[in-house]
Each structure stands twice: as C-alpha cells, then as structure tokens.
Amino acid sequence: MIEVKNIYKSFEETTVLTDVSTRFEPGITNLIIGRSGSGKTVLLKSILGLYEIDQGEIWYDDRNLVEMPEKERKLMRREVGMVFQGGALFDSLSVAANVKFPLDMFTAMTSKEKQKRVEFCLDHVNIETQAFQLFPSEISGGMQKRVAIARAIALNPKYLFCDEPNSGLDPETATVIDKLIQSLTKEFNMTTIINTHDMNSVIEIGESVLFISKGEVCWQGTNKDILHTKNEKLNDFIFANKLYAQMRKEQS
Amino acid sequence: MKFFFHVGKYFKLLARVFGRPEKHKMYVRQLFHEIDSLGVNSVWIVIIISVFIGGIMTIQFAYSMSNPIYPHTLVGLGTRDTLILEFSSTILALIMAGKIGSNITSEIGTMRVTEQIDSLEIMGVNSASYLILPKIVAVVFIFPFLFIISVFFGLLGGLVTGSIAGVITIPHYIDGIQWLFYPYYVTFSLIKSVVFGFIVASVPAYYGYYVQGGALEVGTASTKAVVNTNILILLFDLILTRLLLT
Numbered sequence: 281m282i283e284v285k286n287i288y289k290s291f292e293e294t295t296v297l298t299d300v301s302t303r304f305e306p307g308i309t310n311l312i313i314g315r316s317g318s319g320k321t322v323l324l325k326s327i328l329g330l331y332e333i334d335q336g337e338i339w340y341d342d343r344n345l346v347e348m349p350e351k352e353r354k355l356m357r358r359e360v361g362m363v364f365q366g367g368a369l370f371d372s373l374s375v376a377a378n379v380k381f382p383l384d385m386f387t388a389m390t391s392k393e394k395q396k397r398v399e400f401c402l403d404h405v406n407i408e409t410q411a412f413q414l415f416p417s418e419i420s421g422g423m424q425k426r427v428a429i430a431r432a433i434a435l436n437p438k439y440l441f442c443d444e445p446n447s448g449l450d451p452e453t454a455t456v457i458d459k460l461i462q463s464l465t466k467e468f469n470m471t472t473i474i475n476t477h478d479m480n481s482v483i484e485i486g487e488s489v490l491f492i493s494k495g496e497v498c499w500q501g502t503n504k505d506i507l508h509t510k511n512e513k514l515n516d517f518i519f520a521n522k523l524y525a526q527m528r529k530e531q532s
Numbered sequence: 533m534k535f536f537f538h539v540g541k542y543f544k545l546l547a548r549v550f551g552r553p554e555k556h557k558m559y560v561r562q563l564f565h566e567i568d569s570l571g572v573n574s575v576w577i578v579i580i581i582s583v584f585i586g587g588i589m590t591i592q593f594a595y596s597m598s599n600p601i602y603p604h605t606l607v608g609l610g611t612r613d614t615l616i617l618e619f620s621s622t623i624l625a626l627i628m629a630g631k632i633g634s635n636i637t638s639e640i641g642t643m644r645v646t647e648q649i650d651s652l653e654i655m656g657v658n659s660a661s662y663l664i665l666p667k668i669v670a671v672v673f674i675f676p677f678l679f680i681i682s683v684f685f686g687l688l689g690g691l692v693t694g695s696i697a698g699v700i701t702i703p704h705y706i707d708g709i710q711w712l713f714y715p716y717y718v719t720f721s722l723i724k725s726v727v728f729g730f731i732v733a734s735v736p737a738y739y740g741y742y743v744q745g746g747a748l749e750v751g752t753a754s755t756k757a758v759v760n761t762n763i764l765i766l767l768f769d770l771i772l773t774r775l776l777l778t
Contacts, residue, residue, distance in 0.1 A: 328654060357656035368647040382655050385555055441654075 281306055282327060282439060282471050287336030289319075289326055289495075296322045297495045300336075306438075306471040309462050309485045313476055314492035315517060320475045323492065324443055327473065328360065329353055340439065358386055361432030361470075363442040363461075367424035369416040369431070376402070376412040379431045386435060401430040405460060422453035426460065433464060440465065442474040446481060454478065458485045479518060482506060491517065542738050548660035549668065549734075562666040570632050570667065570733075571674030578678050579685045581627060582620065586686030587693030589614055594699035607700050608708015611690045612683075613717065620682035621721040622769045625728035628678070629761040633736035636667055637757040640740030641750035649741070660741060668733040675729030676722050720776050727772060728765050735761045 282304040289297040296319045304310040314320045325331045327338055329345050338345040340356060348356065369378050376398050383394045402412065405426040416424055425445055432440060442461060446454035462485045465472040474481070482489055486503035491514045499511045509515065553559045593610040640663055643649050652659040687709055694700040700708075739757035743749050 330650065330653065354656045357654055360654060362651065362654045364647045364651060366646055368651040370648055370651075371642075371646075385558055385655065385657060 281339075281341055282473065283337075283339040284323075284327060285337040285339070287323075287326060287338065288334045289322055289331060290334055295495060297326065297333075300492070300495070300497055302490050302497060302500060304471050304473050305488065307466055307469045308472075308487040309465055310471070310473045310488045310490070311476055311482055311486045312473065312490045312492060313482055313486075313517070315477065318492045319495035320477075320492055321443060322495075324441060324473065324475045328362070328441060329357075358382075358435055359438045361435070361437035361440045363425065363428045363432050363440070363445050365444045365447055367416070367421075367428040369424055369427055371416055374413050374415055375407065375419065375427050378416070378427060379434050382431065382434050397434060401434050402427070404433070404464065405430045422449050422457065425449065425457050429457075429460060429464070433468065436468065438470060440470045440472040442472070442476075444476055444478075445474060446476070446478055451480060454480060455484060461485070462487075482518075493517075541742070542735075545660055545664075545738055545741060546734065548658060549664045549737075551658050551661050553661055553665070554657055559662065559666055562662070563669055566666045566670035567674060570635070570670050571678070574628060574631060574674075574678060575681060577627075577631065578624065578682050581624070582615075582682040582685040583689035583692075585619055585623075586611060586615060586689030589619075589686075590690035590694040590705070591697055591699055594694065594697075604700060604704035605708035605711045607694065608690070608705045609711050610708075612687060612709040612713070615683050615686040616717045616721055620679045620686060621724040621728065622765065624678065624682050625675070625725070625732060625765050626762050628675075628728075629732050629736075629765060630758055632671060633732050633758050633761045634754045635736075636733060637736040637740040637743075637754040638750055640664070640737055641743040641753050644741065644743050645746055645750060664734070664737040664741065667737060668730060671733035672726055672729040675725040675732070679721060679725040720772075723776065724769065724772050727768055731761055731764050731768065735764060 283302070285301050287297055287300045288295070300319075300323060312320050312323060322331060326333050327345075329338075333346065336346070340359075343352075343356065345353065345356075369375075370381065373381065379398045379401050380394055383389055383397055387394070389397065398412075399409075407423065407426055407430065411419060411423065416427070419427070429445075440461070445461060446457045449457065458481050461472060461474065464470070474485075476482070483503050483506075486506065489499075489501055489503060489506060490497060491499040491511070493513045499509060499514045501509065506514070506518065589611045590607060593607045597606050597610075640649075643663070649659045649663070652662060690709075691702060691705050694705050695702050736754075736757035739753040739760075740750075743753040
C-alpha cells in the first residue's frame with residue numbers, strides 16, 4: 281500500500297501539487313488521470329522520490345519516504361519497478377541483458393539462476409526466445425514496453441509504477457499492455473500506480489481512478505462510476521472524446 | 533554568477549561520481565567497455581594525425597632552418613620537442629575533446645532525455661557513478677598511452693616525410709631526435725596527459741548528465757562541452773607549464 285498525505289510541490293513560483301491526499305491499494309490497478317500539465321507526472325515522480333516535496337507525507341506501507349535517509353531510500357527503491365513512457369531500455373544492452381541488469385547489480389544469484397529469472401520475466405510478458413538477443417532499436421514499440429515491464433518485475437517488486445505505459449501504441453497493443461500490467465499486479469499482489477490520459481485504459485483496467493486537475497485531487501472512484509459522475513471537470517475531460525459521450529448517452 | 537553555479541554543480545556531480553560503487557564487478561566490466569570504445573577506437577585517428585603533423589613539422593623546421601649556420605640536428609630536435617611538449621599532449625587532447633568529449637556528452641545526454649538515467653536512479657543505482665566513473669578512469673588511463681603512440685608516430689612521420697621530401701637525411705634526423713634530450717619533458721607531458729584526460733572525460737559528462745529537453749538540446753550541450761573542455765585544457769596547459777616547467 282502507498283499513501284500520500286497532504287502533499288504540496290512547487291517549482292520556483294509555480295505550484296504544481298496542492299494538498300494531494302490519496303491511498304493506492306495493492307493487488308489492484310490504481311490509475312492517475314488528468315489533462316497534460318495537470319500534475320500527474322510530478323505526483324508520480326514525487327511519490328517515487330525523484331522530486332522532493334515541499335510539504336506532506338508519502339508512506340510505503342509503514343515507511344515514510346520523506347523522512348527516510350538517502351541510504352535507506354536507495355534500498356527501498358529495489359522494491360520498486362518502473363515502466364517509463366518511452367520504455368527507457370538501455371540502448372547498448374540486448375533485451376535479455378536489459379532484464380538481467382538489475383539482477384546483476386543487486387543480487388548474488390548465479391548466472392544460471394539469473395538466466396532462469398530472465399526467461400521467467402520475459403515469458404510472462406510474452407517475449408519469444410528469438411527476441412532475447414535483439415537490441416531495443418531492433419524491436420517494436422509494443423515489444424519495448426513489454427521488455428520494460430519484464431525488467432521492472434525482475435527484482436520481484438512490491439510497488440510498480442507506470443508512466444503512460446501505452447502512449448504511442450496502437451489501440452490493440454495498448455490493450456495488451458494494460459491487461460498485462462493488470463494481470464501481473466494481481467499475480468504478484470503489487471501496489472501498481474499507472475499514470476495515463478488514455479480513456480481506454482481507464483475503462484479497461486481502472487479499478488481505482490484518481491482524477492487530478494491543476495494539481496488538486498478532483499475525483500476518486502472506479503471505472504464503473506466514472507461514466508456516471510456529475511463532476512464537471514471530470515466530465516469535460518472524459519467527454520471531450522465523442523465516443524464516451526455516445527457511450528454515456530446509450531447507457532442512460 | 534552563472535559560472536560559479538556551474539562550477540559548484542560540477543564538483544557536486546564529481547562527489548557523486550566518486551561515491552561507493554554498488555557492485556565493483558559491474559563497474560570493472562563497464563571500465564573495459566569504455567577503454568575499448570573511447571580509447572582503443574581512438575588509436576587510428578591518433579596515428580594518422582601524428583604521422584601527418586610529424587611530417588609537416590619536419591618539412592617546416594627544415595625550411596626555416598635552411599640557413600647553413602644552423603646544424604641539421606635542429607630539425608629532429610625541433611620536431612621531437614614540439615611533439616613531446618605540446619602536440620602529443622595538448623593539441624591531441626584538444627582533438628580528443630572533439631572526438632571523445634562529444635561522444636560522452638551525446639551518449640549520456642541521450643540517456644538523460646530518454647529517461648534511462650531516471651530508470652537507473654529508480655533501481656537504486658548511483659547513475660552518476662555508474663555512467664561517468666568508468667569513462668573518467670578509462671580516459672585518464674588511455675591518454676598517456678595515446679601520448680606515447682602519438683610521439684612515436686609523429687617522429688616516424690617526420691623521418692619518412694623528411695627523407696622522402698629530401699629536406700633532411702635519416703642519420704641527421706636520428707641524431708637530432710637524440711640530441712639534448714631531457715627525459716623530464718616526457719614526465720611533464722605525461723602529467724599533462726593525465727590532467728587533460730580527466731578534463732576530457734568529466735566536463736563533457738557534466739554537460740550530458742544535466743541536459744534537459746530533446747535531441748536539439750543534446751546537440752547544443754555537446755557543442756558547449758567541446759568548447760569549454762578546450763578552454764579548460766588550454767588554461768590548465770598554461771598553469772601546468774608555469775608550475776612544472778619554469
């Protein structure tokens with residue numbers, strides 16, 4: 281479980297997050313949604329500790345990240361997996377070496393054990409053996425995202441963060457990635473936080489949805505309630521897409 | 533004011549670079565990779581440049597010392613001392629700042645803008661140390677060897693070009709390169725090579741590590757890195773010459 285309590289974050293004169301409080305439960309997919317520039321990425325990076333917050337608390341189960349010394353933070357980060365928007369795979373390493381990297385860096389596993397773990401992770405994200413020795417530039421965007429997910433779960437993390445994991449992908453591949461993240465979350469009982477502005481993801485896997493507007497929490501609920509909300513800001517965000525406006529009309 | 537800001541940030545980065553590595557084995561592996569990509573891959577260009585410059589210097593020395601009152605040995609001596617004291621250490625470092633320096637800035641800068649550095653940080657890896665330390669060690673290690681290679685091939689270039697062009701005979705040239713030889717000049721230039729190696733690796737790494745934006749900004753950072761590395765090399769050349777040679 282991850283809980284944020286009354287966090288504030290500003291950059292020089294600009295306030296980006298104002299009094300944000302919420303709780304992200306394990307075993308379900310927690311989505312943060314909002315327009316571009318609403319503060320989603322700042323919130324995600326603040327929770328990760330990549331940005332120092334001005335005020336508030338960030339709890340990883342019973343550990344407060346804000347008061348954690350740097351050394352302890354580094355150790356805690358080994359419990360965190362992150363899937364970046366562009367995949368952020370290391371260009372100079374092959375697919376298998378990318379997944380093996382955290383194992384090489386932080387475990388005392390034998391090479392056979394590492395090999396087994398790499399195969400296990402890549403198999404879980406449906407990457408075929410023939411692709412193991414390819415480099416990131418030689419595989420498709422969807423495959424890169426899947427390899428990034430495999431790398432993120434290599435150390436068996438308790439917390440998984442995904443920053444717009446399906447941006448730049450076709451709708452079919454995007455759904456595959458969404459479903460994959462959801463099934464891994466359930467299988468390994470991870471606390472998963474996904475940053476997105478893709479409404480398809482919200483409908484498909486939004487078991488818990490947090491809507492942020494201008495750095496403030498505007499609405500929180502599930503994908504089941506989102507189409508029936510009376511929150512104006514959220515409605516403006518969702519029904520900017522005519523398809524969802526049509527869906528609501530049909531449902532009502 | 534901005535200058536002091538960058539100096540402070542640079543030293544703060546260096547403090548992180550020389551932090552305790554997470555796993556020595558990974559750093560050693562990375563070090564060998566860097567020695568190969570930054571050092572060994574530069575050997576050919578060093579040889580080509582040194583052979584040509586050695587040859588050109590020999591012809592120019594022979595031309596300016598064509599007056600019979602100068603002994604023939606001065607041509608070899610001039611070529612040797614110019615190569616040892618300035619060309620193979622300083623000028624070569626300026627050339628390497630263009631080759632190795634821009635390579636380091638664009639590599640690290642691209643990793644920054646594609647979030648690969650954030651990815652390392654989130655894993656709990658000291659990204660500054662993992663990415664920059666092996667590069668600094670590799671370049672500092674390889675620079676003295678490049679200096680020696682450059683002097684050798686520069687002298688060889690002078691010998692071959694001088695004799696083919698007919699401006700000096702081989703015995704005169706060989707006499708010249710052995711005449712009034714001070715081994716301290718080599719020590720002095722080796723010290724300069726080590727210092728320049730550190731500058732050539734660390735300054736571009738700084739520019740790459742803190743780049744913000746996209747491909748355009750990486751290009752701009754690369755240019756800034758090369759320009760500032762060159763200025764620093766010349767400044768330290770002056771300081772070291774004043775301290776160690778006069």
